[in-house]
Amino acid sequence: MTGTLLVQQGGHSVVTDLGRVRGPRYGLPVNGALDQFSARAANILVGNHDNEPLLEITALDVRLRSTEDILISVTGASLTLTVGGRECPQWEPVSVAAGETISIRAMRGGLRAYLAIHGSVETPTLLGSCAPDTVVGFGHRLMDGDSLATRRSVRPIRQPYFDLPLFRLGLSRPGISTHPVIEVTDGPDIEEFGETAQKLFSGSYTVGDRSNHIGLRLRGDLPERQLTSEVLSRGVPVGAVEVPSRDELLVLHRGRGVTAGYPVMAVVTSLSLDALAQARPGHLITFRHTTVAEATANHRSAMRELDKLRTRVNTVFGLLGLQSGTTGSGANALESNQTA
Amino acid sequence: MGASTTIEVHEAGDAALRVVATTGDREHDWKTVHALAGWLDSSGMDGIHGAVPTYDSLLVEFDSHLTSARQVRAIVLLAMRQIDFVGATSRTPRQFEVPVVYGGQFGPDLARVADHEGLGVEEIIRLHTAKSYVIRCLGAPAGSPMMDGPDFPLPVPRLKDPRISVPAGAVSVAGRQAVIAPASAPGGWCVIGQTPLTLLDASREPLVPYLPGDVLRFHRISPEDFARYDGQPLEALP
Numbered sequence: 001m002t003g004t005l006l007v008q009q010g011g012h013s014v015v016t017d018l019g020r021v022r023g024p025r026y027g028l029p030v031n032g033a034l035d036q037f038s039a040r041a042a043n044i045l046v047g048n049h050d051n052e053p054l055l056e057i058t059a060l061d062v063r064l065r066s067t068e069d070i071l072i073s074v075t076g077a078s079l080t081l082t083v084g085g086r087e088c089p090q091w092e093p094v095s096v097a098a099g100e101t102i103s104i105r106a107m108r109g110g111l112r113a114y115l116a117i118h119g120s121v122e123t124p125t126l127l128g129s130c131a132p133d134t135v136v137g138f139g140h141r142l143m144d145g146d147s148l149a150t151r152r153s154v155r156p157i158r159q160p161y162f163d164l165p166l167f168r169l170g171l172s173r174p175g176i177s178t179h180p181v182i183e184v185t186d187g188p189d190i191e192e193f194g195e196t197a198q199k200l201f202s203g204s205y206t207v208g209d210r211s212n213h214i215g216l217r218l219r220g221d222l223p224e225r226q227l228t229s230e231v232l233s234r235g236v237p238v239g240a241v242e243v244p245s246r247d248e249l250l251v252l253h254r255g256r257g258v259t260a261g262y263p264v265m266a267v268v269t270s271l272s273l274d275a276l277a278q279a280r281p282g283h284l285i286t287f288r289h290t291t292v293a294e295a296t297a298n299h300r301s302a303m304r305e306l307d308k309l310r311t312r313v314n315t316v317f318g319l320l321g322l323q324s325g326t327t328g329s330g331a332n333a334l335e336s337n338q339t340a
Numbered sequence: 341m342g343a344s345t346t347i348e349v350h351e352a353g354d355a356a357l358r359v360v361a362t363t364g365d366r367e368h369d370w371k372t373v374h375a376l377a378g379w380l381d382s383s384g385m386d387g388i389h390g391a392v393p394t395y396d397s398l399l400v401e402f403d404s405h406l407t408s409a410r411q412v413r414a415i416v417l418l419a420m421r422q423i424d425f426v427g428a429t430s431r432t433p434r435q436f437e438v439p440v441v442y443g444g445q446f447g448p449d450l451a452r453v454a455d456h457e458g459l460g461v462e463e464i465i466r467l468h469t470a471k472s473y474v475i476r477c478l479g480a481p482a483g484s485p486m487m488d489g490p491d492f493p494l495p496v497p498r499l500k501d502p503r504i505s506v507p508a509g510a511v512s513v514a515g516r517q518a519v520i521a522p523a524s525a526p527g528g529w530c531v532i533g534q535t536p537l538t539l540l541d542a543s544r545e546p547l548v549p550y551l552p553g554d555v556l557r558f559h560r561i562s563p564e565d566f567a568r569y570d571g572q573p574l575e576a577l578p
Contacts, residue, residue: 024389026478027484136523136540232517233395233479258392267354296354
């Protein structure tokens with residue numbers, strides 16, 4: 001530990017990572033950052049491994065004060081970021097001097113932002129992950145007056161003459177829409193819905209108020225299951241589209257119970273799950289049909305963007321003499337001999 | 341029998357596959373999906389996050405950046421040819437005894453289940469405590485021990501309005517399945533009783549003391565006895 005991040009205003013924020021991938025085999029949801037692309041990008045931008053603990057900030061304003069010089073980045077939903085009163089860019093590394101306050105407010109256009117700190121923060125883990133699990137009662141939710149131990153100090157990097165952005169690392173950031181198009185592939189149980197499965201693509205759905213990290217509840221024209229037989233519990237994928245009641249469509253997200261007995265009509269793609277993480281109650285959603293091959297290609301293309309960003313960050317950090325923890329997500333070495 | 345005739349592999353998005361064992365022999369199908377899960381977990385295959393085996397099916401989760409649905413399907417079919425069914429079931433099952441208070445505030449759906457089955461409440465309790473249950477899999481929430489149901493005449497329907505919160509220790513039935521809730525969570529199953537024992541310990545890995553294949557029995561205790569056990573951990577019999 002080198003310093004402390006004091007939580008002046010916690011908002012609705014948690015310490016998380018990319019998820020508890022060893023959880024599902026023990027009956028625990030994977031959880032972790034709901035917008036995985038933004039979370040990875042935030043860590044990469046400060047020279048961390050993709051999976052380091054970082055803050056997931058949902059909707060509400062947050063204020064933090066650091067006792068040390070640190071380097072942060074904020075990604076995800078658009079918002080107003082100020083450090084020591086100066087407005088700073090998102091999706092870029094930002095220097096914070098000891099004693100300065102980081103203020104995140106006026107989130108708009110999305111629901112979740114990610115704040116990563118060079119060197120990350122100290123936090124307990126369960127099955128190899130710090131991601132909160134609300135059912136088990138594990139995880140660190142930021143409370144006003146809390147403090148987080150930061151692991152690395154970084155002397156301030158400042159433009160000497162103007163407050164111009166320092167880095168311009170040029171990530172093509174995903175647009176956040178109030179009417180996103182969500183891509184789905186056919187689910188393993190689509191046949192149980194007969195012709196009504198097509199209703200999914202015929203109109204828009206409204207995100208309901210009871211949506212959370214477990215799942216989004218959508219109102220609209222609902223497909224209907226044509227069978228009434230009881231289904232044995234089985235593993236459900238993150239992204240499963242189900243019709244558990246006559247009122248709502250349920251799209252399961254990363255906090256989903258690992259097993260259930262509802263038929264899976266469709267499955268949201270990995271990339272569209274990131275877009276759903278930014279959907280607010282009241283937003284409209286349109287579904288678009290795709291194939292697993294196309295979804296895989298799109299996911300890989302997004303991951304290649306992150307690989308390029310990682311390379312640029314390593315170069316810049318090397319020039320600045322900054323310690324960079326990134327050797328990649330482990331993906332680069334494999335990529336050459338993989339085909340979709 | 342060739343591998344392709346005993347399992348089906350279905351797409352479940354770009355990051356998961358559902359494997360279903362299809363012989364119709366429940367015991368055999370259960371062993372197949374658990375042996376497959378064990379093989380995949382110990383293979384250390386890059387990009388495969390893990391496998392969730394249940395009764396007759398298996399969800400295999402992976403990172404489509406590092407591997408792909410097509411590759412994982414090929415790996416599953418390869419695994420089917422390599423699985424050692426004897427090795428997969430050689431662990432000696434442990435035994436668990438679970439005290440339960442039935443009915444009343446502890447089991448609000450007991451009377452409803454009795455009505456549905458056309459049996460008396462006492463007969464439901466007798467059937468529920470009559471058999472040994474093999475834990476088939478760990479499910480939601482929080483590593484629930486999921487078992488085949490008691491020998492009721494009819495499958496038990498799920499609640500039309502799932503409860504917002506079912507307490508930890510709730511002993512429930514649905515369809516032809518039985519379960520205990522290790523943690524408080526929403527639930528749509530019929531709650532017929534509650535155990536005062538604690539199943540979940542978040543400081544331990546895994547978080548629950550049992551594994552698929554272990555054997556569990558329920559026995560009835562009085563509401564007055566609930567406090568006597570309250571908070572004690574569930575442990576395997578010596």
